[in-house]
Amino acid sequence: MMKKNSAVLLAGMMAVSLAACGESSEAPAENSAAATAAVAAATAAETSADETTAAADTTAAAAVTTADADAAAPTFDLSADPYAGDGVLTVGLNATFPPFEYVGDDGNPTGFDVAMMQEIGSRLGLTVEIEDMDFDGIVGAIGNKIDVAATGMTITDERKEAVNFSDPYYDATQSVLLPADSAAASKEDLAGLTVGVQAGTTGEMVAEGVEGIGEIVSVKSFNQAVLDLVNGKNDAVIIDAVPAKAFLSQYPDALKIVDGETMGFDVEQYGIAMPKDDAELGDAINSTLKAMKDDGTYDALVEQWINNYEAE
Amino acid sequence: MDIANQFFKAFIKDGRWQLYVKGLGITIEVTIFAALLGLLLGTIACLLNMQRGRTGKRTIASRIAFIYIDIIRGTPTLIQLMIMWNVIMVSSKNKILVASLAFGINSGAYVAEIIRGGIQSVDAGQMEAGRSLGLSRIQTMMNVILPQAFKNCFPSLLNEFITLLKETSIASAVGLVDLTHAADLVSSKTYQPMMPLLGAAVMYFIVVKTLSVVFGKVEKRLRESDNR
Numbered sequence: 001m002m003k004k005n006s007a008v009l010l011a012g013m014m015a016v017s018l019a020a021c022g023e024s025s026e027a028p029a030e031n032s033a034a035a036t037a038a039v040a041a042a043t044a045a046e047t048s049a050d051e052t053t054a055a056a057d058t059t060a061a062a063a064v065t066t067a068d069a070d071a072a073a074p075t076f077d078l079s080a081d082p083y084a085g086d087g088v089l090t091v092g093l094n095a096t097f098p099p100f101e102y103v104g105d106d107g108n109p110t111g112f113d114v115a116m117m118q119e120i121g122s123r124l125g126l127t128v129e130i131e132d133m134d135f136d137g138i139v140g141a142i143g144n145k146i147d148v149a150a151t152g153m154t155i156t157d158e159r160k161e162a163v164n165f166s167d168p169y170y171d172a173t174q175s176v177l178l179p180a181d182s183a184a185a186s187k188e189d190l191a192g193l194t195v196g197v198q199a200g201t202t203g204e205m206v207a208e209g210v211e212g213i214g215e216i217v218s219v220k221s222f223n224q225a226v227l228d229l230v231n232g233k234n235d236a237v238i239i240d241a242v243p244a245k246a247f248l249s250q251y252p253d254a255l256k257i258v259d260g261e262t263m264g265f266d267v268e269q270y271g272i273a274m275p276k277d278d279a280e281l282g283d284a285i286n287s288t289l290k291a292m293k294d295d296g297t298y299d300a301l302v303e304q305w306i307n308n309y310e311a312e
Numbered sequence: 313m314d315i316a317n318q319f320f321k322a323f324i325k326d327g328r329w330q331l332y333v334k335g336l337g338i339t340i341e342v343t344i345f346a347a348l349l350g351l352l353l354g355t356i357a358c359l360l361n362m363q364r365g366r367t368g369k370r371t372i373a374s375r376i377a378f379i380y381i382d383i384i385r386g387t388p389t390l391i392q393l394m395i396m397w398n399v400i401m402v403s404s405k406n407k408i409l410v411a412s413l414a415f416g417i418n419s420g421a422y423v424a425e426i427i428r429g430g431i432q433s434v435d436a437g438q439m440e441a442g443r444s445l446g447l448s449r450i451q452t453m454m455n456v457i458l459p460q461a462f463k464n465c466f467p468s469l470l471n472e473f474i475t476l477l478k479e480t481s482i483a484s485a486v487g488l489v490d491l492t493h494a495a496d497l498v499s500s501k502t503y504q505p506m507m508p509l510l511g512a513a514v515m516y517f518i519v520v521k522t523l524s525v526v527f528g529k530v531e532k533r534l535r536e537s538d539n540r
Contacts, residue, residue, distance in 0.1 A: 136500030162503040194405070196487070200500035217487040218497065224485070227398060233405045 076124055076284040083147040084281055089126040091117045092146035094135035096198070096221045098246035099309035100152040100270075103132075112305035113150040116169070117272075119297060120288045134220050136200030139163055143275040148285070152240060154202045154268040164278075165271035166285050169298075172268050173260030174206050175244045177229060177237040180256050184236065187263050193235035196225035203238040206265055222247070230254050240268075246309055322507030328498050335494030336515055342411050342490065343477045349416025350476070354423025357381055359453070361424060362431070377424070384421035390482050392418055397486045411483040419476050426472060430465035431457060463534050470527045474520050491515060 078084040093101045095109040104110035109132050121128035131146050138149045142163050154172070155165045178184055184193070191212035197204040199218040207216050217234060219225050226247045228234045239247070244257050260267075272289075274282050292298045323329045360377035364370060370378070384392070396414040397407075404410055434457050442452030481492035489497070495512035499505040 136496060137505070139503045140499065140505050158501075159503075199496060218493075219487045220485065224487075228487075231398070231402050233403075 076280075076287075078124060078126065078281065078284060081278065081281055083143070083275060083278055084124070084126055084284075087126060088129055089117070089121050089124075090129045090131055090145070090147045092131045092133055092138050092141055092149040093151035094138065094198075095132045096135075096223050097152050097240075097243050099242065099306050101132075101150075102246075112301060113152065115301050115305055116292075116298075117148075117150045119292060119301070120285060123288045123291070124284055135198055136220075139200075139273065142273055143277075147275070148281070149273040151273075152243070152270050153273055155271040156202065156205075159273070162276070163273045164276050164282050165273055166282065167289060168269035168271050169289060170270040172240045172242065172270060174203050174238050174263075174265045174268070175241040175257050175259045176263060177226065177239060177244050177247060177255050177257055179229065179232070179235070180254055182235070182256070185258060185262065190236060190263075194233075196228055196234035196237040198222050198225060198239070201239075202268055203240070207238050226251070226255075242306060249309075318502075318504055318507045321502045321504065322498055323511060331489075331494040331498060332491060332511060332515060335489055335491035335512075336519070338408065338488065339477065339480050339490040339492075340519070342408055342415065342480045342483065342488070343473070345408075345412035346415035346419055346476055346480070347473055349412065350419025350423050350472075353417065353420030355427060357420060357424040358427040358431070362428060381421045381424050384418055385425075389415070389418050389479055390485065393482060393486065407483070407486055407488040410486070411480065411488055415476060415480060415483075418479075419472060422472055423469070426465050426468045427461060429468070430461035430463075433464050434460045463531075466527065466531045466534070470524065474523060477519065477523070478516060 079087075083089075091114075093109060093113055095101045095103050095111070097111075099111055100113045101109055101111040109130050114130060117130075118128050133141065133145075135151065138146070138151060138153070139159055139162050142149055149163075152170075152172070153159070155168060159165070176184070176190070184190060187210055190210050192214045194215045194217060195207050195210075195213060196217045196219065197207050199220055204216070204218055207213060214235070217225070217228070219228075222237075222239060222243065225234065225237045225239075229237045230251055237244075241257075241259060248255055248257055272285060274285065289298075292301075323332075357377045357380055360373045361381060363374045393411065393414040397404075397410050401410050401413070438456055438460065439449075439452055442456045443449070447455070480490055483490055484493035484496065487493075491512050495508040498508040502508075
């Protein structure tokens with residue numbers, strides 16, 4: 001009798017605590033019932049009209065609860081956003097791409113993309129969490145495991161079918177890392193060579209487009225591809241120009257670069273990848289990016305992270 | 313239908329199914345080489361490991377075998393593969409060779425312990441009978457004990473080979489295009505991981521099932537004359 005009573009009591013406690021847990025982690029969209037009237041009014045205003053014009057000033061400003069000091073820059077209330085509404089912006093990247101993202105001395109991902117997203121996050125009143133993952137899984141993970149991705153990702157038509165991109169934030173070309181004594185100087189010289197690339201990158205696509213190319217070895221990490229080049233297992237590595245210089249500074253005597261212009265590669269542009277169904281977040285990020293470019297923060301970040309990068 | 317479209321993009325477009333078949337071929341190739349190497353190394357290591365000198369203490373060869381088994385079992389396969397690729401065979405470009413060696417050495421340590429279990433489960437009377445018939449220790453081992461021991465090891469050996477087959481997917485870290493890597497390549501082009509991964513899983517399962525059935529038949533044949 002006692003045993004049965006305690007069992008029923010414990011089962012009841014378990015059910016109650018599960019219900020409580022479920023409520024606190026529910027999507028923000030369903031919090032409107034519990035939220036204050038001001039936030040509810042702002043949410044209603046946002047779902048109907050477009051963000052950038054009217055909402056930017058009064059309604060949003062009144063409803064923003066987190067600190068947002070600069071009155072001149074437009075503010076965004078993302079509390080109803082399905083991805084950023086919980087106050088956390090999860091950013092995916094592949095930290096084998098110095099100086100845009102790499103693992104710093106303290107073991108955490110760091111670099112230009114990390115700094116840029118943290119600046120954007122603080123301007124939007126969001127906490128930024130960085131997820132280091134394999135590059136070829138990033139596009140598929142947007143909207144699921146991560147909210148956005150800032151990982152030196154080139155804007156391509158195929159990728160645009162799956163995700164939205166922000167306005168371009170950096171221009172780049174692919175370049176070719178070669179052994180210091182290699183004679184290759186043009187696209188034709190790449191024929192028959194074993195070329196290392198990272199899986200899923202535009203470097204891989206460029207390699208596949210070279211006529212008569214030898215074997216294309218695709219690995220998950222640029223670190224491994226460059227290590228193979230230094231050890232003589234590859235004949236070349238196709239990688240973006242800025243990280244190529246970063247890797248060159250790690251192996252100054254063993255490697256050399258032939259830049260993309262000489263090779264006839266196209267100029268590419270990096271963008272922040274965002275979920276396709278979320279125009280609100282896209283507008284917020286785009287306008288923050290533009291503000292950063294206008295007030296000099298962007299240039300300062302480029303100067304600090306890209307132009308002054310030194311290998312460990 | 314969305315599923316049909318996903319299936320088309322994952323397998324049929326651009327003849328992508330050929331990537332999987334090629335990958336499967338490489339997986340099986342590496343597995344076979346590694347399994348044979350592992351079997352050979354494992355048997356030798358096991359016999360050496362069990363060897364004792366006149367005084368009953370370990371001989372030098374026995375100690376070496378013991379250290380080999382200990383270290384290889386005590387470190388992750390991925391690290392062994394990376395050491396083989398980046399340090400020991402640093403100038404080799406042949407990924408299949410390096411992968412087969414690394415997995416073969418790894419498998420050998422586990423096979424050694426499996427065979428030791430099999431040998432020790434053979435009745436001690438067999439060795440005594442062999443010796444009293446005038447056969448030397450080695451002769452008894454080769455002709456009487458080991459054949460019976462192998463029969464005892466069969467289920468565990470099958471386990472080990474199945475593990476080896478699936479473990480070869482680690483080799484994608486050095487760029488070997490095995491079945492898992494092929495599925496990865498396709499999913500990085502279509503941005504839809506479900507179909508390629510399911511397809512690869514089904515292929516692995518078919519191979520493992522075939523192995524199990526074949527091993528099962530062989531085991532049955534071996535047990536035919538038992539009265540257990």
